[in-house]
Amino acid sequence: MFNLLSKAPSSAKNDILSGLTVALALVPEAVAFAFVAQVDPLVGLYAAFIVGLITSLLGGRPGMISGATGALAVVMTSLVVTHGVEYLFATVVLMGILQILAGVFKLGKFIRMVPHPVMLGFVNGLAIVIFLAQLGQFKVLGDDGQMQWMQGEMMATMLGLVALTMAIIHFLPKLTTAIPSSLAAIVVVTGLVLGLDLEARTVIDFVKDMTGDASATIAGGLPEFHIPQVPLNWETFQIILPYAVILAAIGLIESLLTLTLIDEITDTRGQSNKECMGQGAANLTCGFFGAMGGCAMIGQSMININSGGRSRLSGVTAALMLLAFILFAASYIEMVPLAALVGVMFMVVIGTFEWSSFRIMRKVPKSDAFVIFLVSAVTVATDLAIAVCVGIIVSALVFAWQHAxxxxxxxxxxxxxxxxxxxxxxxxxxxxxxxxxxxxxxxxxxxxxxxxxxxxxxxxxxxxxxxxxxxxxxxxxxxxxxxxxxxxxxxxxxxxxxxxxxxxxxxxxxxxxxxxxx
Missing domain, CATH: 3.30.750.24 (STAS domain)
Structure with a gap:
């Protein structure tokens, strides 16, 4: 279970470097999702560390990255606003227990029943969601306190740096594979911005805009053990149970579909039931250490796979590097230009989207083409869990109609x-x-x-x-x-x-x- 190297020891370098790349990309994502859930940025960063570390050690899919995600943050918002963050921590504990039970009762195997058109729609929809999420990085806090699109030289610089990042990621592997192209792009663009003193938004600028606090930072201490401060009674259970069920379902669906996708990319097979228990253990721990919980992240997982990360070591490295950023290197990470991270995510979008789905639309049955489009649209409009459920229901109805x-x-x-x-x-x-x-x-x-x-x-x-x-x-x-x-x-x-x-x-x-x- 704790064998960090799934392949030969020579893969350790790729795993460590890809883990570092992922850690850099996790910082703005975790802060953004914490903002969506209306909790402190450190609550999101701690979740990215705890979930990333435990799922890498105990999960069923080496090379898959987990952390705080937007799909869960959206559901958490109303709970935090209505009842406070302590109820969120209690909910995350119950969420973890439900996910562990799903693994114990071997419910993870049912993800294999998801039809291929639903998988295509899921991948395309998430690629679009990742792309749309990056557009927020092209906005700045205006004088009226509202986020506004960049203008003039600032926008031109941002676009130029994004294009440079994408070019490095695309062309560097043709010259050398000694270092992950995403990491090289981040280092080069960061050095260029600092060396030429360019006016470019950085990670700390993003954190300050998200929190509205000019003194905000990602620096912090170690997560501390914390029992959720909620009344231990039936009323509390009634409040947190519906949220816990929804969060557990969304977390497992997103994680297991991401697991299936990575299986196809790497031509290997993960263990879905083991992943359920790993996700559950991670979220259970989050609830007792003041973190918001999480699940698999398809964007960061794709960065890891594309950078050469294949074993548990890559996920462990990403989690430990993120913690190191929080404890020791916050000032350095805060200087990383957002353009470099946006460029990395744009390349993830290009690599994640199933462009072949356009070609096969005219070759597959119309019902399958409709399901691909429907799941993609619902993923963008609502969330992943609803989209997958809708896709499965429509596919089942089509199957029943045809076999009738x-x-x-x-x-x-x-x-x-x-x-x-x-x-x-x-x-x-x-x-x-x-x-x-x-x-x-x-x-x-x-x-x-x-x-x-x-x-x-x-x-x-x-x-x-x-x-x-x-x-x-x-x-x-x-x-x-x-x-x-x-x-x-x-x-x-x-x-x-x-x-x-x-x-x-x-x-x-x-x-x-x-x-x-x-």
Missing amino acids: KHIYTESYIDEEGSKVYELHGPLFFGSVKNFIELFDVKNDPKDVIVEFKHSRVADHSAIEAIDNLAEKYTKQGKTLHLRHVSPDCKQLLHKARDLVEINVIEDPKYRVASDKLG
């Missing part, structure tokens, strides 16, 4: 004069209407056999349809035989139970999804 038309029968008269219907295709809630219409109850002979060998009875709606069919034949004075229906199906049948022909050797053993069996 796949049920059919092949009928013939056997040697005994009975009419046999050989049923093909799944029988479930979506196909029961078509199922009933397959039978000619009025004109069928006195003896009818329904053969289920090539069909699958999937749910209770299918059981009800079989019962209704049996009742129709009984009212016509005809005998219906049900052949090769599984024992659990027979258990659920009411009117048609006695019509089932038992064949111990050939009858299937599959299970029907039904509340009555639960």
Whole structure:
């Protein structure tokens, strides 16, 4: 569990350098998300350190970066405004417990059921969200106390430095891979700004604008153990439970989808249930150390992967470097130009967005193309959890609609004069209407056999349809035989139970999804 090197020791250099790059990019993100949640910047920075460190050690995906995120900060805002930051810490503790339970009960495996069009929409939507989030760095605090777009020379300098950063990241790997191109770009642009004394916004300028405090800093001490100061009663539990459930769900969905994405990029496989427990342990710790909690960060994870970070060492390095910035090097990190970090994130956007999705739109079914667009749009308009849920629901409905038309029968008269219907295709809630219409109850002979060998009875709606069919034949004075229906199906049948022909050797053993069996 604590083996920091997933590959040969020679990867240590890349992991350490990529971790340093990620740590630099974490600072403005953590401060911004703390501002969204309306808590002190250090609450966000401590969360980035604690979540990043623990998930790197205990999580199921080496190389993935976790920290304070905007998806969670948006939900936290109303809780902090209404009840205060202490209730936030208590909520984060409960959130961590719920995520650990999700791992214990192995719920992480269900992320593998997310359809590929939903994954494409998720990636594209997050790329757009990351891009839009960077636009805020092009604004400054105006005389009226409102954020306004940069003007004139300041905007030109910002755009020029961003372009330079992106150029270094793009072209440097063609010359050498000895140092991560993102880190090299940050160092070069920072040196250029300091050496030429350019008028460029820095990390500390951003922190001051976010907090509205001219003396603000990212410097601080070690996180201290802190039991949330809330009443330990039923009323408190009722307040924090809804927030904890939502935060736990959003955190796990974003983390597990990011895990799946990194799996595809690196051609490896993470452990989803282990990641659930790692995220839970991290958030549980956050709640007791005055931090806002967090989850996986796709932007920083992509920076890490693109910079050569593959093992747990890269995530641990990023977390420890961030803590070192807070404790010892705040004054130096505060001088880093925002343009360099924006340029890094813009390259992440370009690398994250699935540009191939435009090409395949005309080649995939229209329903899949619609799901890709829908999930992307909902991700930008609302949040990731809602977008993924909407995408899965739409995909499931499309699947049900398509398979509802796949049920059919092949009928013939056997040697005994009975009419046999050989049923093909799944029988479930979506196909029961078509199922009933397959039978000619009025004109069928006195003896009818329904053969289920090539069909699958999937749910209770299918059981009800079989019962209704049996009742129709009984009212016509005809005998219906049900052949090769599984024992659990027979258990659920009411009117048609006695019509089932038992064949111990050939009858299937599959299970029907039904509340009555639960």
